[in-house]
Amino acid sequence: MIKNIIFDFGDIFINLNKTATALELSKFGFTKISPELDVLMKNYEKGLISSDDFINKTNKIFPTATPQELKNAWNKIILDFPEERLLFIETLAKEKNYRLFLLSNTNELHIEQVIKNMGTERYDRFKACFEQFYLSHLINFRKPNANIYEFVLKENNLNAKETFFIDDTEENTIAAEKLGIKSWNLQVGNEDIINLKSKL
Incomplete structure (x- = not known):
């Protein structure tokens, strides 16, 4: 029972729109989730790094994006x-x-x-x-x-x-x-x- x-x-x-973030990040060179990005996202999801650290480290992977553009891209999934x-x-x-x-x-x-x-x-x-x-x-x-x-x-x-x-x-x-x-x-x-x- x-x-x-x-x-x-x-x-x-x-x-959710599960493809929206990838589509938005493609403007900044994203093609697929690299091992580095995968670890970063999982650590962030587990609360092992702060939001600022997450955005800063993501910014190093996509240097042509501004931190705000990365935040916007990240949150595009939420409907x-x-x-x-x-x-x-x-x-x-x-x-x-x-x-x-x-x-x-x-x-x-x-x-x-x-x-x-x-x-x-x-x-x-x-x-x-x-x-x-x-x-x-x-x-x-x-x-x-x-x-x-x-x-x-x-x-x-x-x-x-x-x-x-x-x-x-x-x-x-x-x-x-x-x-x-x-x-x-x-x-x-x-x-x-x-x-x-x-x-x-």
């Missing part, structure tokens, strides 16, 4: 948060049938953009729906590493077999399933979180 639900954030609740999804999670929280958690690979600049796009009032309403609101840059772990799931289970005394996890990235749901967590790899564009109950 499912008692706990762990939700991803991007492309589960808030819409809108449909109202029906906010109302859905608020209703689910009010029903109190499940313990609700958010677990997102999110960095500081992106969450600032999310709040700006949503508005503080809507963001606070969303955050209030969850017992715990885990953002990777604040807990120093990131999906799909097993330690992030183990952290959430242990921190909240959750039984993996009683826990359901939703993420749009298959790599992340596979990692959760290896720990005994039932998962839904939501297919963006074909499925929507508001239909969650048909999956439980």
